[in-house]
């Protein structure tokens with residue numbers, strides 16, 4: 001069965017740690033990092049990368065447009 | 079499948095619009111301004127009108143909008159953006175002109191300018207960010223502040239006797255014959271952002287087709303001014319702003335035909 005897999009790349013320095021992507025994600029992929037970026041913000045990262053389906057919801061709501069989204073259809077379920 | 083195998087150019091489905099500059103905005107975390115900037119960049123790019131679009135930025139937090147979207151901009155005095163946009167659109171009708179204004183700018187000091195621009199049916203787009211306070215100056219009451227809402231200048235909540243009623247300026251603009259499209263949107267969820275994008279696109283198409291004034295209010299958050307986290311601010315907006323400022327189209331058409339409008343006037 002074809003399964004959709006996704007992944008996001010967060011521009012760590014551009015992220016202000018607002019957390020809006022975390023709540024917009026339907027699969028609880030994202031979380032706010034305990035680490036901070038150079039401006040002191042808890043930037044977002046993929047805590048559960050395996051759950052990402054590349055729906056782009058996180059990127060769509062991001063006020064700082066710091067999320068890039070990728071998606072593939074993989075043939076085998078992972 | 080490894081994340082590294084997914085993150086490849088051919089699998090790209092969402093990236094920053096090219097018209098959005100790489101500068102990190104001065105906006106606070108979670109600010110709705112950032113989302114609306116992104117949508118404007120996307121729509122202008124999609125319509126291929128970068129070279130002929132001129133934005134007029136306000137006084138307020140969005141005063142520096144010209145730093146973030148790679149088009150031509152003119153900064154206007156507080157509240158005067160619709161008058162400046164009128165001038166630009168009339169001098170060069172081939173340009174697509176829009177204003178970008180907060181509620182302090184548009185619904186307070188600039189009430190006269192927006193009313194008359196929309197009533198004249200200027201071929202401009204107006205993007206109205208309603209966060210129910212003056213964000214830039216520290217969260218004072220705006221005309222759009224809700225009754226009971228605590229702000230820097232209404233520490234016990236907005237009081238009807240003292241401060242009057244909150245102003246639904248978008249509904250007023252919907253009454254004007256010069257308005258083509260009047261809509262109230264929001265950008266707090268992915269679905270809302272996509273709808274707002276459509277409303278903005280329609281507005282720019284209207285301006286290009288010279289249909290009159292298109293006005294999009296975006297009910298927005300100001301988490302710093304509201305003293306909430308960005309996530310709490312979205313919730314507060316849904317619970318308190320949406321009942322008073324309902325989302326949806328208020329008018330969708332084009333400005334009134336001169337002939338019809340004159341006859342109606344004389345008959346009355």
Ligand SMILES: Cc1ncc(C[n+]2csc(CCOP(=O)(O)OP(=O)(O)O)c2C)c(N)n1
Pocket residue numbers: 137138139140156179180181182183184187207209211212213214215220300
């Ligand atoms: C003529 C004039 N009066 C007052 C001010 C002070 N001032 C700066 S921004 C602002 C209001 C901004 O609020 P809003 O338009 O809601 O935008 P926001 O910052 O919330 O995005 C005011 C009153 C000014 N700059 N110029």
